[in-house]
Amino acid sequence: xxxxxxxxxxxxxxxxxxxxxxxxxxxxxxxxxxxxxxxxxxxxxxxxxxxxxxxxxxxxxxxxxxxxxxxxxxxxxxxxxxxxxxxxxxxxxxxxxxxxxxxxxxxxxxxxxxxxxxxxxxxxxxxxxxxxxxxxxxxxxxxxxxxxxxxxxxxxxxxxxxxxxxxxxxxxxxxxxxxxxxxxxxxxxxxxxxxx
Amino acid sequence: xxxxxxxxxxxxxxxxxxxxxxxxxxxxxxxxxxxxxxxxxxxxxxxxxxxxxxxxxxxxxxxxxxxxxxxxxxxxxxxxxxxxxxxxxxxxxxxxxxxxxxxxxxxxxxxxxxxxxxxxxxxxxxxxxxxxxxxxxxxxxxxxxxxxxxxxxxxxxxxxxxxxxxxxxxxxxxxxxxxxxxxxxxxxxxxxxxxxxxxxxxxxxxxxxxxxxxxxxxxxxxxxxxxxxxxxxxxxxxxxxxxxxxxxxxxxxxxxxxxxxxxxxxxxxxxxxxxxxxxxxxxxxxxxxxxxxxxxxxxxxxxxxxxxxxxxxxxxxxxxxxxxxxxxxxxxxxxxxxxxxxxxxxxxxxxxxxxxxxxxxxxxxxxxxxxxxxxxxxxxxxxxxxxxxxxxxxxxxxxxxxxxxxxxxxxxxxxxxxxxxxxxxxxxxxxxxxxxxxxxxxxxxxxxxxxxxxxxxxxxxxxxxxxxxxxxxxxxxxxxxxxxxxxxxxxx
Numbered sequence: 001x002x003x004x005x006x007x008x009x010x011x012x013x014x015x016x017x018x019x020x021x022x023x024x025x026x027x028x029x030x031x032x033x034x035x036x037x038x039x040x041x042x043x044x045x046x047x048x049x050x051x052x053x054x055x056x057x058x059x060x061x062x063x064x065x066x067x068x069x070x071x072x073x074x075x076x077x078x079x080x081x082x083x084x085x086x087x088x089x090x091x092x093x094x095x096x097x098x099x100x101x102x103x104x105x106x107x108x109x110x111x112x113x114x115x116x117x118x119x120x121x122x123x124x125x126x127x128x129x130x131x132x133x134x135x136x137x138x139x140x141x142x143x144x145x146x147x148x149x150x151x152x153x154x155x156x157x158x159x160x161x162x163x164x165x166x167x168x169x170x171x172x173x174x175x176x177x178x179x180x181x182x183x184x185x186x187x188x189x190x191x192x193x194x195x196x
Numbered sequence: 197x198x199x200x201x202x203x204x205x206x207x208x209x210x211x212x213x214x215x216x217x218x219x220x221x222x223x224x225x226x227x228x229x230x231x232x233x234x235x236x237x238x239x240x241x242x243x244x245x246x247x248x249x250x251x252x253x254x255x256x257x258x259x260x261x262x263x264x265x266x267x268x269x270x271x272x273x274x275x276x277x278x279x280x281x282x283x284x285x286x287x288x289x290x291x292x293x294x295x296x297x298x299x300x301x302x303x304x305x306x307x308x309x310x311x312x313x314x315x316x317x318x319x320x321x322x323x324x325x326x327x328x329x330x331x332x333x334x335x336x337x338x339x340x341x342x343x344x345x346x347x348x349x350x351x352x353x354x355x356x357x358x359x360x361x362x363x364x365x366x367x368x369x370x371x372x373x374x375x376x377x378x379x380x381x382x383x384x385x386x387x388x389x390x391x392x393x394x395x396x397x398x399x400x401x402x403x404x405x406x407x408x409x410x411x412x413x414x415x416x417x418x419x420x421x422x423x424x425x426x427x428x429x430x431x432x433x434x435x436x437x438x439x440x441x442x443x444x445x446x447x448x449x450x451x452x453x454x455x456x457x458x459x460x461x462x463x464x465x466x467x468x469x470x471x472x473x474x475x476x477x478x479x480x481x482x483x484x485x486x487x488x489x490x491x492x493x494x495x496x497x498x499x500x501x502x503x504x505x506x507x508x509x510x511x512x513x514x515x516x517x518x519x520x521x522x523x524x525x526x527x528x529x530x531x532x533x534x535x536x537x538x539x540x541x542x543x544x545x546x547x548x549x550x551x552x553x554x555x556x557x558x559x560x561x562x563x564x565x566x567x568x569x570x571x572x573x574x575x576x577x578x579x580x581x582x583x584x585x586x587x588x589x590x591x592x593x594x595x596x597x598x599x600x601x602x603x604x605x606x607x608x609x610x611x612x613x614x615x616x617x618x619x620x621x622x623x624x625x626x627x628x629x630x631x632x633x634x635x636x637x638x639x640x641x642x643x644x645x646x647x648x649x650x651x652x653x654x655x656x657x658x659x660x661x662x663x664x665x666x667x668x669x670x671x672x673x674x675x676x677x678x679x680x681x682x683x684x685x686x687x688x
Contacts, residue, residue, distance in 0.1 A: 025665060028602060029688050041547050048562060051604040055685060056566045056578035056591055058599035065588045069564040069580065070554055077558050088550040142664035144630050149598075151666065151688055174601070174688040 011166060012155070012179075013037065018135035019086070019110045019121035026140035026153055027124040031095045033153075033172060033179075034122055035063055040092030043085040045070045045078055047099055060174045066092070075100050079110075086113040086121050094121040100129070107131025136160045143169065152182065198338035199280065199295045199316070199329045200346075201273075205233035207325045208272040209262055218256050221264035222249050232264040236326070276325075278426065283316060286420040294342070296335060298418040309348050332357060335418060336410030340365035340384075354411055359385030366406045372399050384410070425461045428519030429453045436475045436512025443472070443504050443513065444497065450518040451493040464489025464526030470500060472507065473515040480507045485560055487551035487584040489526040495545070499552055551583055560584045568592060573641055574603055574684065575648065597636055598658065600668045600685030606648070609681040615671065616657045622683050628662040635671070651675040658687065 014020050014034055022030045035042055042063070044054065048071040056064045070085070072078045075098065082096045102110075102125065111133050114121050123130070130137055137159035143152040151174070156167040171180040201207070205221050218238035222229040229249035231238075241256045252259055269292070277295055280287045283306075284297035299312070306312035309331050320327040330341035332349040337358050341347055344365055349357030358365070361384050364373045376399065381387055387395070387407055396404045408414035429450050437443060447470060458465060469483045482503035490496060555563045565583040568591040569576055577599075578591075610621040616632040634657035640649035652674030660666045668685035 028686075032601060032688065043550075052602040052686075053580075053604070054566065055574065055599055055601060055603040056568055057596065058601040058603075058685070058687070062590070064566050064568070064578075065590045067566055068551070068583055069566065070558070071562045071564065072558045073562075081554055081558065084553060085550060088546060090546045091550070142666070144660060144662050144664055148631050148633070148660070152664075172688075 011157070012168065012170075014120055014122065015135055015162075016120050017115050017118045019107070019114050019123060019133075020136045020138070021123045021125050021130040021134040021159075022138040022140055023125050023127055023130065024138075024140040026142045026155070027138075029142065029151075029153055029172075029174075030138055030140040030155060031122055031124055032060060032063070032174060034120075035093060035095075036060055038092040038120060040066070040090060041068060042066045043068050043070060043091055043094045045072065045081050045085070045094070045096040047071065047075075047078060047097065048073045050097065079106055082121065082123075083110060083113045086110060086119045087117040089117050089119065091117070091119050094119060095124065096121070097124045098129070099126075101125075102129065102131035104132055107133030111135075130159075134159065135162075145171070149173070197284070197297045197299045197313075197329060197331045198290065198335070198342035199297070199320075199327055200342040201276070201293045201295075201325060201327050203233055203235060203326050204272060204293045205264055205269045206235045208269065209265075210235065211324050215260050217258060217260060218243070219260045219262075220252065222261045223264040223266075283312065286418050288418050288420040290339065294339070296339070296418050298420070299331070313348065334410055334412045335416045336367065336406060337412075339367060340410060355385070355388055358410060359383065359388065363387065366403070366410060368403050368406055372403055375399060376403075425457070425463070426519075427454060427457055427463070427465065427523055428517065429457070430515065430517040432515045433513070436514045438509040438512045440504060443507075443509075443516070444501070446516050447500060447504070447518065448493065448497055450516060451496055454518055454520065455491045455493045455496070458491040458520070458523065458526075459528075462526060462528060463523045464491050465496075465520035466522040466524050468496065468500075468518065468520050470503070471517040471519075472509075472513045473517070474510040475512050475514050476510055478510060480509075480513075482507060484556050485552065485584070486548070487555060487560075487563075488548040489524040490548075490552075491526065492545075495549055499549070499556065502553070502556070555584055571641065572638055573646075573649070574599070574638075575646075576641075598687070600687045603685045604683075606670070606682035606684050609669065609683060612681045616659065617669070617681060620669075620681065622667070625663070627659075627665070627667075629659050630662045631660040633658040638670075651680070656684070 044067060046069060054067070070081050072081050078096065078098060082094060085091055085094045102123065110121060123134070136157060139156045139158050141154045143154050145152045150171055152169060152171055154167070154169045157165045169182050171182055206219060209221060210219060218235065218241050220234040220238050220243065221232045223232035231243060231245055231247045231249060231252055234243055234245065238256065238259060243252050243256060249261065273289055273292065277287050277289055280295050280297055284299045284302055286298040288296045290296040303309045303312045306315055313329055313331060316329055317327065328342050328346040330338045330346045330348070332338040332341055333351060333354055337349055337354050340358050340361050341349060344361050362382060363376045363384060366384065392404055405414060409416045431446055431450055437446070465486065466489055467483065467485045469481060472480045474480065482500060484499050484503060551563050561582050563583045564580045565586055565588060567579050567581050567586060567589050569579050571577050607622065609617065612620045616629065616634065618629050620627055635655035637653060637655050639653045640646065651672040654670040654672055656668060656670045658666065659669050666687035667683050668687065669681060669683055672680045
């Protein structure tokens with residue numbers, strides 16, 4: 001089937017030229033994980049009053065030099081910046097942290113912009129503040145690791161427009177693009193689950 | 197040739213916004229407003245330059261005033277200087293309200309000195325500027341005559357031509373002129389036959405030098421300063437336009453000329469302003485900035501599109517002016533010059549265009565980039581610099597203790613038990629510590645007085661919680677009492 005062919009082979013790869021969403025406490029970790037998989041300049045759109053800033057020394061190697069922080073005031077400016085960045089071809093990944101729930105119109109406009117610019121977008125939304133137009137939605141939670149300094153991430157795909165849902169637990173320390181899958185083995189052909 | 201603008205400041209101000217009746221520009225000196233420049237009607241009522249505004253109002257109650265703008269006055273004079281270069285290759289400013297042009301070998305192009313002067317006077321009068329001009333063989337004589345009625349002194353008749361003028365016309369200071377008048381030397385013709393040595397001994401070398409300069413015995417060239425390249429172009433239209441596409445077409449033509457000028461001097465524009473004059477004499481402005489110096493007409497036109505979209509054309513626009521107020525050196529390189537090369541613009545150019553368009557809407561200071569800094573204090577270990585005015589820097593790789601990915605201002609923890617805390621509450625969530633690593637002691641930088649670090653040194657702990665998040669907490673052992681555990685960052 002055509003749609004199935006377009007779906008990426010690695011389950012954690014985001015489909016290119018689409019806008020995706022991540023929510024949950026570990027959404028920034030998920031964004032940084034995706035940053036390592038996208039080359040080119042990065043745009044991180046952050047409302048200007050948000051106190052949590054990315055810390056340069058803590059970011060994975062080489063990310064700091066590629067990162068552009070855009071700090072607009074107000075939700076309209078934020079969405080405008082995201083749309084503009086998505087439309088611009090050379091950007092590798094656009095990450096945005098909208099404050100309010102995304103309307104269906106806004107979500108659809110962002111999808112169209114991403115298709116026009118062939119750029120991937122990732123919106124870090126609050127719980128249940130996403131838009132129905134999103135390609136995939138991920139629920140990301142950090143988990144306590146079994147050994148010191150290990151970082152376990154429980155990422156579950158809770159919405160997927162072209163593919164099945166799934167849960168993954170992986171160990172990723174941020175230093176490289178390598179991950180260690182710690183999910184338990186599953187049946188090869190699992191039945192498609194519908195969104196809750 | 198000397199041109200004197202006796203009412204330059206008020207004429208320039210009235211050109212923009214005409215007003216009938218007595219009018220004056222006021223300038224605040226010390227504690228009181230003084231008249232800086234006034235128009236004909238105000239002079240006719242008996243007002244003079246330098247008079248206090250209160251006195252002037254008493255004499256002439258219906259006086260209209262505006263504050264003087266010295267910068268604008270100087271700009272007006274320098275644009276007149278540029279204009280006057282149509283008459284002579286070398287034009288210099290002469291004081292704050294005069295111009296001096298070296299017209300040797302030029303008058304025959306205009307049909308003689310008389311015709312040249314008439315042409316100049318007529319053009320200035322049409323522009324609404326009052327001007328007096330004089331042509332003479334020397335700079336001093338032309339200056340003197342322009343301040344005293346103007347005219348033309350024919351070749352070889354300098355002494356006769358300026359003889360009847362008062363000695364003040366010789367550009368001597370007030371005290372010297374006063375002293376000369378006291379001994380009965382009122383006119384220049386009185387000075388010419390006198391012996392130079394006693395004159396110099398009594399009134400100083402300056403007077404003799406000025407006299408010699410006026411009579412051509414002492415050389416005084418026109419010191420025209422080198423013309424700073426002017427990055428501005430304008431276009432007037434026979435019929436007013438109102439359509440956006442027409443404005444963009446006009447803009448494209450202006451941009452082509454301006455960018456050619458920029459390219460010739462190896463400069464790139466950092467800001468550009470488009471001024472559109474409407475038929476009702478209103479002016480609309482569109483100003484854009486660039487993330488990098490630029491001189492590619494097509495890319496610049498694309499950035500103007502949004503601003504042009506928002507302007508109100510009123511009854512139509514009949515003049516366009518485009519100029520680059522801020523320019524920077526830009527070395528010649530292979531940049532996009534036309535639609536064929538457009539497709540090949542590098543990713544750097546496209547990124548700069550994106551940053552420009554973002555910066556033009558939300559402000560260039562809000563488009564930032566993280567730059568490494570030399571400090572162990574977490575807040576100062578990086579700086580947020582505007583992306584348009586900085587270059588990306590790779591952070592130096594060094595073995596260092598782990599740092600969180602997000603940093604926020606310290607938030608106090610509640611219900612802390614133990615050191616390191618076994619249980620605590622943060623952001624209304626309770627956490628149980630699984631593992632704790634530390635302490636890592638950071639001391640404040642004593643050479644900065646940072647209010648956030650007044651509580652003394654900090655012991656940082658990396659806390660892994662049972663609930664999942666790994667936090668960067670610190671403890672202030674030197675702070676006096678109270679809750680002194682804080683959360684400062686969150687790890688990946």
